[in-house]
Amino acid sequence: MIPLNRYLHQPHASDCDCSVCWSRRELAKPDPSQSTPCTECRPTRVFTVVTTMALVAGVWRSIHSTYRVEPGFTCAKHMPALRPPKYWHVVYDSGKPTPFVPIREPFELEA
Template identity: 60%
Template structure:
């Protein structure tokens, strides 16, 4: 068993390990990868309003920040419709509340 585990694989090896290495090396574009128009939200400090010497270094305590909101293009914006699996099986009308019976009953038979 030790000889088998330490043996190198041939270039045309079709085992699951070699196949996985080949498949993982292939570039596969993910459909959820943002395009060049989409951008994440971005925050950066514009200027320091209040600073203090902390452990020998000047550290901003209060800053003014600039916020760039996120943008998602129309292609990557999720639809307003629910997913396909979300459907009404049977629409039987208005829901009826459950009213428990507190009356005693007799078994027949």
């Protein structure tokens, strides 16, 4: 019989398919995140077109501005869902609940 301390901390083979090696390989993969920018999506942008300046208390300040809004666009891949994701609703439905009846006297099963 091999002692446990000789078995532990042994290196895994390069083609090992155990859960530890599989998890390590999966975590090393890049994450395809939905927040990754794509070429179709663009944010909404606001540009100042005309600004009216005036001398207020000895300092030049903007007193009125006109803006141009460039609407953004979100592609179908990055469009949020209409409803939140449904995680689970029923794990296992075994029917009506059975009431608990305590047994006051021990018994033996008959064959």
